[in-house]
Amino acid sequence: MNPLPPLAFCLSPLDRAEDIRRDAQALAALEKHNGAHALLFLNGDPALDGRALLRRPFSETATMARINAPVLLGLEDGNPLYAVELDPEAALPGGVEITDTRSAAMQLAIGETGILAQARSLIEWRRRHRFCANCGTPTLELEAGRKRACPSCATEHFPRVDPVVIMLVVKDDWCLLGRQQPWPPRMWSALAGFMEPGETIAAACAREIWEEAGIRTDPDSTRVVADQPWPFASSLMIGLIIEAVSVGITIDRHELEEARWFSRDEVRSMLAGTHPDFDLPPKIAIARRLLEVWAA
Ligand SMILES: [Zn+2]
Known part of the structure; x- marks a missing residue:
């Protein structure tokens, strides 16, 4: 292949x-x-x-x-x-x-x-980031746009990169997908969320899955499959596959409209665009890559 x-x-x-x-x-x-x-x-x-x-x-x-x-x-x-x-x-x-x-x-x-x-x-x-986060003074641009500095308190400011974990939760021949209310009608995708201060990647994964879907996972099974800069505005998507140790779903309705388990065959037909009811994110999305890797 x-x-x-x-x-x-x-x-x-x-x-x-x-x-x-x-x-x-x-x-x-x-x-x-x-x-x-x-x-x-x-x-x-x-x-x-x-x-x-x-x-x-x-x-x-x-x-x-x-x-x-x-x-x-x-x-x-x-x-x-x-x-x-x-x-x-x-x-x-x-x-x-x-x-x-x-x-x-x-x-x-x-x-x-x-x-x-x-x-x-x-x-x-x-x-x-036009103003200093430390004292509020307008900042100056340096190094042809790669850095800013405050003329008042001398704090230097560098471009942010915000890490996001996006994970495919799997259990035997099944994977967990969810959908958010604002998405196009048929679309389902992997769960995702911003990392929090003081968290490892594995801890962020386990927390997000527990918060959004009420599912426990095995942190030792966490496997990074791909990563991707995502310039909306400046995220780094860290794509993972992680094994579930429980299967009962409890949805956080603030985050998700629905979540459910999909069989590998269903995912294959969604990837092929032949599923009668459901679609996946487009080819530029790392969520789709996670599903391509798992389905193969
Ligand atoms: Zn300042």
């Missing part, structure tokens, strides 16, 4: 230019580099060019209606690549069309999705 293809958002060809970021002169020179290009974003969503992100010469973006400073994403074959935010109040530049990030992830080549994850997460982090 062929190995499963990489998940969306998981591969990026960029060199993140760590050695240049602390050198203000080198950063200024990069902006004048002949090969410098920029990706264009509006409200965190990208402009596309077919299966690629739209790249415009960086010098061209100086005449566009931009907000905030450009973010240096890294070097692409030695050429600097930036993310530029367009002003939502202004008309789009000619030839530019914006696609929402989820749709973009489904149509872009895999390496482009990794660049998109990095760019969108940095843009969102900047939007949500």
Whole structure:
């Protein structure tokens, strides 16, 4: 059997230019580099060019209606690549069309999705962290968008990554799936939740499954199957399979609308898109990957 293809958002060809970021002169020179290009974003969503992100010469973006400073994403074959935010109040530049990030992830080549994850997460982090969390003063942007600092109390702020456990609970030939009220009608997926401070991955899994479905699991059976950056806004999805030691379900109605056990055959028909009643999340979702691994 062929190995499963990489998940969306998981591969990026960029060199993140760590050695240049602390050198203000080198950063200024990069902006004048002949090969410098920029990706264009509006409200965190990208402009596309077919299966690629739209790249415009960086010098061209100086005449566009931009907000905030450009973010240096890294070097692409030695050429600097930036993310530029367009002003939502202004008309789009000619030839530019914006696609929402989820749709973009489904149509872009895999390496482009990794660049998109990095760019969108940095843009969102900047939007949500304009003030110092320690003293409330507006922060300054440093290192071409990779860091912020407070001019009042000198606290440094770095982009957040929020770990989320997403787990397929299994018992013999059955797995547990749930659905949330806002989801599309037929869709079911694996249970998931944010990790809490002071928790191991295994402890977070066991807690989430107990809270949401009232099922006890064997922490020693926890197996990480895949992980995935998820730029809504900046999560890291940690995909696991874990064995249940009880099967009776008690749903937390604040979290789930329904939860039930599905047989492996049912999951196979859902993956094939032939189940008469139920669907699974799209191919870009790590939940689907967990089910592909288990069903195989
Ligand atoms: Zn401060």
